[in-house]
Amino acid sequence: MSLKHAILAMLDLEKGTGYDIVKRFNLSIGHFWSSSHQQVYKELHKLHDDGMVEFEAVEQAGKPDKKVYYLTDAGLKALKAWVRQPARAFKIKEPLLVKLFAGRHGDKDELLEELARHEQLHRETAEQYSKLESQMEHLSSRQRKKYLLPYMTLRLGIHFEKAWLTWLAEVRKVIRDELD
C-alpha cells in the first residue's frame, strides 16, 4: 500500500512525468522498490483523482505530449503524515534464493553459470552506484542537503552490492568444492 507514497516522495524531490518517475525509480528507489510503468501511470491517475497531485500538459514537437505532475498541498500533507507512521515490514522476492533451496536438483555447471550471471549484474549495479555517488559530490550545498537522505539510500545499495559480491564468491567456491 505505498507505491503511492513512493511516487509522492519522488514528486516531492522533483516534479516530473510518469516516464520520469519510472526512470528515477530505476536509478534510485527502484533498488528498494520495484515497479512497472503501467503501475506508475495507474497510480498517478488515482493520485490525481484523489487530489494528491496535479499536472500541466506540455505539448512537444516530435515527441508525444507529456503530463508534468507535481504535488498538491494535500499530497504533501499526506506524504508528511505517512512519514510519521512507523514503516511496515519490508517484502522481498528473490527467486535465485528459492532456486538454491532446490539447487541440488540442478546441474552443477548450470548453477555456476547462473551465479556468474548474477555476479555480473551485481558488478554492474555496484559500478552504477559508484558513479551516482561521485555525482553527488558535484552538487551545490543546498542540493546536497536536499538529497542527503536519498543519498543515504544509495549508501545502503552500495553495502548490499558488496554483500552480494562477497557472498557470490563464497557460494561459488562452496559449490565448486563441496557439491557433487
Added chain:
Amino acid sequence: MSLKHAILAMLDLEKGTGYDIVKRFNLSIGHFWSSSHQQVYKELHKLHDDGMVEFEAVEQAGKPDKKVYYLTDAGLKALKAWVRQPARAFKIKEPLLVKLFAGRHGDKDELLEELARHEQLHRETAEQYSKLESQMEHLSSRQRKKYLLPYMTLRLGIHFEKAWLTWLAEVRKVIRDELD
C-alpha cells in the same frame, strides 16, 4: 509467479503441513521470500489440483487435523524444470527506504527513533541467523550435504544483516551530524 516453486522447494527438502511451511518460510527462505499463511494454503490447494503435491490427512488428539503434504513425481519434475530456467529479477519493497526519500519532512528525533527500532530488529535477525548457523554444525554429513545450498542462503542473510547494521550506524551518524 513462484510462491509455487518456493513451496515445492520446501516440500522437496521435507514434507509438511501448510502450517509447517509457513514456519519454515519464516526461519529461512522467508528472509528472501515473504508470504502469509493464507497465500500458502491457497497455493497448496492449487498445487494439489494440479497434481504437484499429495497429502495424507493426520488426525490428532487435541489439535486440529492436519494435512501432511509431499511432492508427487509431477511436482518434483516441475521443480527440476524450474530450477533449470534462469531466475527472474528479484523484487523488493522496503518502505523504510521510501521514507528516507521523504525524510526531510519528518521529525529528526522520530526518524532516529525509527532507525533505532530497525536496528534492533536487524540485531535480532542477525542473532537468529547465528543460532541457525551453529545448528548446522551438528548435522550428520548426509544432512549437511542436503542442506548445503539452503545453508548458503543463510550465509547471504548474514552478510545482509551485517550490511544493514553497518549502514544503520552510518545513517544515524549522518542524521545526527548533518541534518537540521
Added chain:
DNA sequence: GTTGATTATGCAATTTTTTGCATATATCCT
C-alpha cells in the same frame, strides 16, 4: 477462570501487481 499463545486450516473481498497489448514519433545504427 480467563486471557493469550500455539497449532491448524480456510473463505471472501479488495487491492496490487503482472502480462500482454496498443499507439506514435524521432533518432541512431547497420
Added chain:
DNA sequence: AGGATATATGCAAAAAATTGCATAATCAAC
C-alpha cells in the same frame, strides 16, 4: 530500408497478495 532504442502514455485481463474474518482445541501463565 529495416531494426533497435528512447520518449511518452495507457487499457484490459489475469494472477498474486493483502486484509479481515472465522473456527477450534490445547496449554501455560496470571
